[in-house]
Amino acid sequence: MEIRMASHGFVRIGVCTPATKVADVAYNCEQIRKLVAETPDCRFFLFPELCLTAYTCADLFFQPLLVDQARKAIVQLAEFTAEHRVTMVVGAPIAHRGRLFNCAVFLSGGRILGIVPKRFLPNTQEFYEERWFSSAADLTATELMWDGESIPFGNDLLFRAEGLPDCMIGIEICEDVWVANPPSGQLAVAGANVLLNLSASPELLGKMEYRRALVQNQSARCLAAYVYASSGPGESSTDLVFSGHSLIAENGTILAETERFRFDSQIAVADVDIERLVNERFKNNSYGGARSDASYRVIDFLLTDVTTERLRRPVAATPFVPPVEEERAHRCHEIFEIQTTGLAKRLLHTGAKRVVIGISGGLDSTLALLVTVKAFDKLGYDRSGIETITMPGFGTTQRTRGNAERLAELLGTGLRVISIDAAVRQHFADIGHDETVHDITYENSQARERTQILMNVANQVGGLLIGTGDLSELALGWCTYNGDHMSMYAVNTGVPKTLVRYLVAWCADAEFSGDISAILHDVCDTPVSPELLPPHENGEIKQRTEDKVGPYLLHDFYLYHVVRLQHRPSKIFFLARQAFGDQFTAREILHWLQTFYRRFFSQQFKRSCLPDGPKVGSVVLSPRGDWRMPSDANAAVWLNDLKQLEGVVGEE
Known part of the structure; x- marks a missing residue:
């Protein structure tokens, strides 16, 4: 092209x-x-x-x-x-x-x-x-x-x-x-x-x-x-x-x-x-x-x-992740310090020495837990003040649950295991929802039940609820409103998904060792999933986030070029072709770019009421920071710019 x-x-x-x-x-x-x-x-x-x-x-x-x-x-x-x-x-x-x-x-x-x-x-x-x-x-x-x-x-x-x-x-x-x-x-x-x-x-x-x-x-x-x-x-x-x-x-x-x-x-x-x-x-x-x-x-x-057909300039496929290992490690260290210092300041301000965090064995909650542990260490607080709660539900697999429970044990935090099955089933009965219908109500009822538990336990112990959601999920709106969307301080809010994985891996090598390091590496190898749908018969994760919303590799690329560089959609498409070569077809790049714009515009209302959280890089979506956007803005201009490419892509 x-x-x-x-x-x-x-x-x-x-x-x-x-x-x-x-x-x-x-x-x-x-x-x-x-x-x-x-x-x-x-x-x-x-x-x-x-x-x-x-x-x-x-x-x-x-x-x-x-x-x-x-x-x-x-x-x-x-x-x-x-x-x-x-x-x-x-x-x-x-x-x-x-x-x-x-x-x-x-x-x-x-x-x-x-x-x-x-x-x-x-x-x-x-x-x-x-x-x-x-x-x-x-x-x-x-x-x-x-x-x-x-x-x-x-x-x-x-x-x-x-x-x-x-x-x-x-x-x-x-x-x-x-x-x-x-x-x-x-x-x-x-x-x-x-x-x-x-x-x-x-x-x-x-x-x-x-x-x-x-x-x-x-x-x-x-x-x-x-x-x-x-x-x-x-x-x-x-x-x-x-x-x-x-x-x-x-x-x-x-x-x-x-x-x-x-x-x-x-x-x-x-x-x-x-x-x-x-x-x-x-x-x-x-x-x-x-x-x-x-x-x-x-x-x-x-x-x-x-x-x-080819630009004579570097176009990074992972703009948030430096390709050189030494530079990547330095960036991970800086981000981790910003996250831990931000949380430590909030704890000092509130006087809280207890926190609550929901852990699933996935990347985001694992990173949030590691940040919390190091913030406690920075302040000289006892790690037992960290109340980790894992809440198995209809889609929880043994792999993620096992990693979550073992990690909490090895890190020396408090641990509660609270199943949400009975509470969610009672809620289904209350609202008249058929449990066999695996729709958005089925999924979000579980997310909101978990948040209710976390909020109430935070009140119970006199602590703060630590949010786990990341920047990429906020961009796509891949978070349940008044569910995992909400917390009392969100430590990952400035970290994109492609970087979360590297941060956890860096922690495994630079901040921890032994069995903790092994578990963290296994978390990095686990597919990204909210685990809200029942797993396969063999116990493996059935619901994979990227099958639904698209590859985070592409979406983080789009996020950087939309928010940081303000490029028009057709230019982002061209740059993505340069960056990804044969990794994705032109049709795939266009499809997921259209998906990004639709979700980015329609989900702004979730970003308009975000909890506090630290900015760590040049892209942030906080309504109090770098990004101010009407929740009812229309995406038509941007989608029309991409629509003009459909004929060209169809010819390739």
Whole structure:
């Protein structure tokens, strides 16, 4: 399924480190052309600082011949952009009114659209730029005459893509980003969401990590993409070595980077999500309240769109779960600390030293129990104050019941086993419900009976009822209103289902050991189920949640992109195709995405009256926190956006 990049708000950008020879303009120009020609699926390219001459020409910059050759090469490259329908930004020395400037030259559609001079010139240690160049602060004109044409000249230029007007480009050069108040900050405030940096950054021990962090942080601070092109080892090695470390970052995340210390030309290509960046700024009132000290001139350029089946950017199938084990363990530790600290604070505030928690042997209640145990340990409370209650019903299996009871015993908590069979049957008789009819009344009567028991026991012992439901269940409304939906403090309310499993597994390895660890691993291997319907004849779980609502793997992906990134449904469908490949068919992805929207909209009323619980990540559905939505909002607009895809999916 091919899509046009601009239709989903993407811009494909190539950041380049071309092979270079010092002072050989013809060679350098040819390497630039070659790199562009060999990357036909990209239409926008950024090259390093002074790439036409090389950065390390030193006093050769005083030679008029070198500067004139660079000027001719710029004209040739401008013509090249028309022939290949590309846009490129290259670095060159530009002479103007008796001064020489280190400049970025913006080329598109066969024309020189603008020239941006460097503002901050390093002149310490190995750098001597003030020997050769003047700063942008020394400009005496805002236009430069070039073969009879007036070219915008200055660091007050912004470049706007005609095919995607939300794409606004700002430019700074090397040292500009290393100073206390980089020009890119003002460019971002003025509307630039793609920030380009033409650089020549010599390599030193530890500098790679610092450079990467600098680029990441500036992209995050500016809510922008930051594209950094750096000179390679073809630069002079008289006193320095250049590695060619070029990067593309988007809002704090590295999308692509080149391999260092390569003498051949390098390019890293990534698809920048302009739509996402615009939305991030919509939501950030600090950005909205920022003001620029300068005015900027906007220059339009034609950005040729790209048609693609595969995005050139990482699209995580599990956005809540880091793929690297070390990072995942760190995140689990942080989340667990947030959960336990939140509960501990609530216990201190209320003065309660007793809590009640219903345990089923499933993932959510197990995690809630582990959080409660560690919160008690943190406060120095006796674990016997934790009243765990398991309430076997019509669908309870021996596996889950056994794990629940054994876990409570090993953890040293109090344990009650209270069967709900008789109470629910009496309730069926009271309301005239046929027990053989396994409908929603049959299921929810059990859930509400369990909550009644838990609430009343909490009153009985003078304690708090700990909620066990997770973020994914809240998104789908997969919780019984005034049943497991309700508690006195919900410790899992910010944790999505895909992460719950990893948290329990992490606890098994990092926080507990022995028999407790073995039980926790078995809980992780147990199918997700509310166990409200009778099991199979062999005692195995019959009712599997994901058979009814769909795979949590997909729903957590949808949740992240709907709530955190605010993407439209058709874009989420496209991204899901990228993330899951052959794991799910296009029809399955579309079906469960439609299910997600229907449930997400129809079940908001449950989220509108949630009990308190800690926020642990960037996605939360608390009506007192990040998500405020009318309970009677209509999903038609979103479902119609997906309906347009049904014909396309049907053809595959």
